[in-house]
Amino acid sequence: MxxxxxxxxxxxxxxxxxxxxxxxxxxxxxxxxxxxxxxxSDPDGTLDRVSGGELRVGAVEEPGLVETEGPSPEGPLPELVRGFADTVDARVTWRVGSEETLVTALEDGELDLVIGGFTDQTPWIERAGLTRGYRNIEHADGRSLVLLVPMGENAFLSALERSLDEEVGG
Structure with a gap:
């Protein structure tokens, strides 16, 4: 008992x-x-700063995805960036360069976003935040593509992913 x-x-x-x-x-x-x-939240306030302001984007040449000839990058990834910029009322400024140069600029706070042919297996995961992988981007050829953002800027990342989800699906 x-x-x-x-x-x-x-x-x-x-x-x-x-x-x-x-x-x-x-x-x-x-x-x-x-x-x-x-x-x-964004410890460095990226989403607040770019909303109604300037979205600074680094672009790495990637045939079919990011074409850097001409006054501003063209292709499916730059179009997705422009669509996102519209959702936060930002104007896009572009910087073209190599992966190393642009990831360093992202780390140093000179860029808000870096695009190129990055996949969810990118070695830059140690130095940048990544979006989810997106396979439905035109010319992705079955790859799970990601965009790079500053580490820890989670509100910015969430807003970007919401835009990408609407444009290309999750």
Missing amino acids: RSSVEGVRSAGGRAARRLLLGMLACLAALWLAACGVQVP
Whole structure:
């Protein structure tokens, strides 16, 4: 009889602990909301800065995806960037260069986005944030393409992915 009473007490104790933890989680969420903390957030404010302003984009030549001849890059990826820029009321400025040069500029805060033939297997994952992989981009040829963003700029990344999801699907 004693063991069954102890089982009831311990089950009741576990339920009370779960309730208490749930209440604490709710209080923490309310506190964060009251403090104006947004999730996801951008530690460097990329989305806020580009919205209604300038979207600085690096473009790496990739036949069929990014053509860099002419006054501004053309192709499916630059068109997706222009579509995203429209959603945040930004004007796009372009910088053409090599992967190394543009990823370094992204890290240094000189660029907001880098496009090219990057796949979800890119070695730049150690130095840049990546969008989800997108296979439905014209001329992707079955590759899962990603765009590079500054590390930690999650609100910017989320807004970009929403735009890409609408244009090419997830």
